[in-house]
Amino acid sequence: MRQTASLTLSPDWPCQVKAPGTQDWDRTAMRWLRDLLPARYGTYPTLTRHPALLARHAQLQLQHxxxxxxxxxxxxxxxxxxxxxxxxxxxxxxxxxxxxxxxxGRLSRGVRLVGDALLAQGANRRP
Known part of the structure; x- marks a missing residue:
């Protein structure tokens, strides 16, 4: 398991994505998820602005x-x-x-972890 200052990450956590809670981690997560999709998907603001949708689409892409x-x-x-x-x-x-x-398989597990972390962050931001 990879350790950060405050938490231990799963071995399936992608090394390209900073640990949740660190500065700009969500930006690295979104970039990594976008990179898993065909380049043309980067032109759709609906995907690139909504972490849950991006993670879901990356998971579907990997399933295919x-x-x-x-x-x-x-x-x-x-x-x-x-x-x-x-x-x-x-x-x-x-x-x-x-x-x-x-x-x-490793990528799919990483997408699930990153997607869950992005969703948790979004839930924590809601009033």
Missing amino acids: EVRTMRIALETSRAELPAMGVAASVIENSIRMYAVELQQL
């Missing part, structure tokens, strides 16, 4: 990426040979998909 990786992983051996892809390339792609699935 996970589905895509699972399909790619499950169909590689059946579909790639017919496309003329060499066996060694197929095996390398399978390893790549497996690694990417692990990475997407």
